[in-house]
Amino acid sequence: MALQIGARSARKCAADSDVDYAVDPMVVLRCTRKLLVRLKRTEVRADVPSTTRLGDWYGNILHIGRRQHLLFISERSRLPVVIPIREAKRLETVFPDAVCHVLAAVGIGAEDIADERSRMSEISFGRTNNRSLLGTLNDFAFMAQQGSANRAEPESPEELMRFLAQTPILPLNGASPIELTRTAFVAPTAR
Secondary structure (H helix, E strand, O other): OOOOOOHHHHHHHHHHOOOOOOOOOOEEEEEOHHHHHHHOOOOOOOOOOOOOOOOOEEEEEEEEOOEEEEEEEEOOOOOEEEEEHHHHHHHHHHHHHHHHHHHHHOOOOHHHHHHHHHOOOOEEEEEOOOHHHHHHHHHHHHHHHHHHHOOOOOOOHHHHHHHHHOOOEHHHOOEOHHHHHHHHHHOOOOO
16 A cells, blocks of 8 residues: 655655755735635635745735725735736736836846746735735725825826835834835845
8 A cells, every 4th residue: 555645745745855846936916805706716725835035915906986906915025016907807917017116116126126027927816814914905905095085186006006115014013115125135035
């Protein structure tokens, strides 16, 4: 009788060994249930981690007046990315480009941006699993709605991202997403 090893225990054995296995570059978008339904995504792979420096990205639908956007934040730095909802069908190509645009806007070098983009060659979708990040998503949504209500003309997604990226994150000792992102790209990477 042959010994059978499950997929989870095989990955654990591979992680504990000295052998270096190739890991496919991938980013995981952890979406709220409402967003998963809107994107028509049913596959949920909760045990697969992102290979990007900024970790998994958490997303929700952002309502500002009559306009709708997709709001994503990075797991490690809370860096926001805002994408018009009309781009939802092309999210696999639009999301990595939007992340690269935001990284350039906060002062990350071109080599680091290219490396991060290459690590997003595959996108996987999953459910949210971190309540702190959901709280930050809700806080950002509230700030975006209130800020837009006080303006004569609506903010562009770029202006909104810039505003949210400067917001202090209390669970992270009051650091802003811009500071945390720059720190993530200065620290040595573990591949």
